[in-house]
Amino acid sequence: MVKNVEIARVFANIAKILSIKEENKFKIRAYEQVAATIENLPMEVETIYRAGKLKEIPGVGEAIAKKIGELIETGKLEYYENLKQTIPSGVLELLNVPEVGPRKAKLFYEKLGIDSITKLEEAALRHQLQNLPGMGKKAEENILRGIELYKKREERKLLGVALPIAEEIVDQLKSLREVNQISIAGSLRRRKETIGDIDILITSKKPEIVMNKFINLPQVKEVLAEGLTKSAILTHQDIQADLRVVAPDSFGAALQYFTGSKAHNIRLREMAVKEGLKINEYGVFRVSDEQKIAGKEEQEIYNILGLPMIMPELREDRGEFEAALNHQLPQLVNLEDLKGDFHVHTRDSDGFNTMEEILGAAREKGYQYIAITDHSQSLHIAGGLDEQRVLEQIRRIDEINQNISDFQVLKGIEVDIKSDGTLDLSNNILQKLDLVIAAIHSGFKQERTQLMERLTKAMRNPFVNIIAHPTGRVIGYREAYDIDMQEIIRLAAQTNTALEINASPERMDLNDIYVKSAKEQGVLLAIGSDAHQIHALDYMTYGIAIARRGWLEKGNLLNTLSLDDLKARLKKKLKN
DNA sequence: GCCGTTTTCGGCCCGACTGTTTTCAGTCG
Numbered sequence A: 001m002v003k004n005v006e007i008a009r010v011f012a013n014i015a016k017i018l019s020i021k022e023e024n025k026f027k028i029r030a031y032e033q034v035a036a037t038i039e040n041l042p043m044e045v046e047t048i049y050r051a052g053k054l055k056e057i058p059g060v061g062e063a064i065a066k067k068i069g070e071l072i073e074t075g076k077l078e079y080y081e082n083l084k085q086t087i088p089s090g091v092l093e094l095l096n097v098p099e100v101g102p103r104k105a106k107l108f109y110e111k112l113g114i115d116s117i118t119k120l121e122e123a124a125l126r127h128q129l130q131n132l133p134g135m136g137k138k139a140e141e142n143i144l145r146g147i148e149l150y151k152k153r154e155e156r157k158l159l160g161v162a163l164p165i166a167e168e169i170v171d172q173l174k175s176l177r178e179v180n181q182i183s184i185a186g187s188l189r190r191r192k193e194t195i196g197d198i199d200i201l202i203t204s205k206k207p208e209i210v211m212n213k214f215i216n217l218p219q220v221k222e223v224l225a226e227g228l229t230k231s232a233i234l235t236h237q238d239i240q241a242d243l244r245v246v247a248p249d250s251f252g253a254a255l256q257y258f259t260g261s262k263a264h265n266i267r268l269r270e271m272a273v274k275e276g277l278k279i280n281e282y283g284v285f286r287v288s289d290e291q292k293i294a295g296k297e298e299q300e301i302y303n304i305l306g307l308p309m310i311m312p313e314l315r316e317d318r319g320e321f322e323a324a325l326n327h328q329l330p331q332l333v334n335l336e337d338l339k340g341d342f343h344v345h346t347r348d349s350d351g352f353n354t355m356e357e358i359l360g361a362a363r364e365k366g367y368q369y370i371a372i373t374d375h376s377q378s379l380h381i382a383g384g385l386d387e388q389r390v391l392e393q394i395r396r397i398d399e400i401n402q403n404i405s406d407f408q409v410l411k412g413i414e415v416d417i418k419s420d421g422t423l424d425l426s427n428n429i430l431q432k433l434d435l436v437i438a439a440i441h442s443g444f445k446q447e448r449t450q451l452m453e454r455l456t457k458a459m460r461n462p463f464v465n466i467i468a469h470p471t472g473r474v475i476g477y478r479e480a481y482d483i484d485m486q487e488i489i490r491l492a493a494q495t496n497t498a499l500e501i502n503a504s505p506e507r508m509d510l511n512d513i514y515v516k517s518a519k520e521q522g523v524l525l526a527i528g529s530d531a532h533q534i535h536a537l538d539y540m541t542y543g544i545a546i547a548r549r550g551w552l553e554k555g556n557l558l559n560t561l562s563l564d565d566l567k568a569r570l571k572k573k574l575k576n
Numbered sequence B: 001g002c003c004g005t006t007t008t009c010g011g012c013c014c015g016a017c018t019g020t021t022t023t024c025a026g027t028c029g
Helices: A004-020 A025-039 A045-050 A062-074 A078-086 A089-094 A102-112 A117-125 A137-152 A159-174 A207-215 A248-259 A262-274 A298-303 A320-325 A355-364 A387-402 A448-460 A485-495 A512-520 A534-549 A563-575
Strands: A179-185 A198-204 A220-225 A230-235 A240-245 A277-280 A283-286 A292-294 A340-344 A369-372 A408-416 A435-439 A498-502 A525-528
Touching: A004 A025, A004 A062, A004 A078, A004 A089, A004 A102, A025 A062, A045 A062, A062 A078, A089 A102, A089 A117, A102 A117, A117 A137, A159 A179, A159 A198, A159 A207, A159 A240, A159 A534, A179 A248, A198 A207, A198 A248, A207 A230, A207 A240, A248 A262, A248 A277, A248 A283, A248 A298, A262 A277, A262 A320, A292 A298, A340 A355, A340 A408, A340 A435, A340 A498, A340 A525, A340 A534, A355 A369, A355 A387, A355 A534, A387 A408, A448 A485, A485 A498, A485 A512, A498 A512, A498 A534, A512 A525, A512 A534, A525 A534
Parallel strands: A198 A240, A340 A369, A369 A408, A408 A435, A498 A525
Antiparallel strands: A179 A198, A220 A230, A230 A240, A277 A283, A283 A292
């Protein structure tokens, strides 16, 4: 099985090599685009290939379809292998350094034999770069700074890390009289699971005061750039934050432009061109007389093209334009729609707080219910519950529930799906609970067939309501285990099992792409904070981010049901 | 290399900034 990410990487690398070789830039873009498309595909390319439908993937034509076929059949691509002979992989790495693009990478490699970032740094320190054609003293200094920046912020940051910092910064800037409008933009506004940097837009009549405040915020570790229209800082967490000042009558256009995504913006502008319009970060202009006809409000940009406003989370060119044209954009679910949390741990297993503390916090959030789902016995390391302790917990929860009327604690468990595919607790115990979530915590490296068998068995169990963190990935630490997600989604639909959106920032599992796919096949999703302490109950924000990016409406989420409806829905599984 | 309500060739999003130039190339978002 050749994974999508592997195919995508091959095409992305082809694009990079071709760019260094100064090939036709539209050919390069074709490879870049198809790489991005494949990376975002909810289905396995291999499955599509077996069905003979490769060319239905946007951006895949005759030539690329043939290459995909070769990759799948032989595990290799001759065209790519030959290309790699001409440019060492270290030269491609140079492209990751800010200030270094394909032309400079080529220049450094051809003139000085530089084929790694280490060698680039050495050459810059020895001032060998500044004498190259088109280079100079300043350019060399900039490259050294680029290398420093590259070392500091190599990887993308988790949404759960970046968003709170960005909101803190926005709050402090907002307190200034001199700030009129202010908004987060970029991938952070689209709530991507990881972000590159923080983008903030403002309008102000006195930018110098705002900029001064910005570069002196307590969050600032280093000032990277300072100006009246744009400043950039590095926070103590090594996240770059850019602040831009734009004109009030361009704020909407700038916000649209800086929110992206790039693919979304390209589609939008292509549509505009066909209407005799031009869109840039200053506004919408008629081509005929260069008259500006919109720009103050973001919504106008869409409306002028005959589209309703497209919410930032949808702006990935994943069908939002088609949906908008057909008036079929989803009414996205909101945080306020959530009536409860399905995945919480207490001190009884590996959580930090007592059940009582958690229930207090949940009521404060305005929830109607919360499920206590501690680990089961085989997870020794987490103090998992055996049958006796589950029964004990059930008794305590019944007691608590007797004393409250406007809220209910749901008796739950996060039962382990063991390596052999059996569940860690007997059905006899599981049936006494209100809600069972099942999850894999061991045997991540098993063969696909074995993993699929484990999950299939769990979903077919009449008492399992939710599969927790279905792919098992931990961003930056652990790859998803080898499962056929489309098959899991199909089984979930068939068995009336919900799939979890685990809102823990390093998990974010399911991700937006699979969530959208699950929705399309009628599968219910269930957001769980997976909180191990009270403050982590707030992770639901990130769960909602995924839900919205996965096009979910209120009706697609188990968490939006009232307590009565929820209980009825949970029983429905048994009738299968 | 892809794509088509300006279809099988000729297009393919838009602009700012920087540093090196002497009118522009390269990089970035």
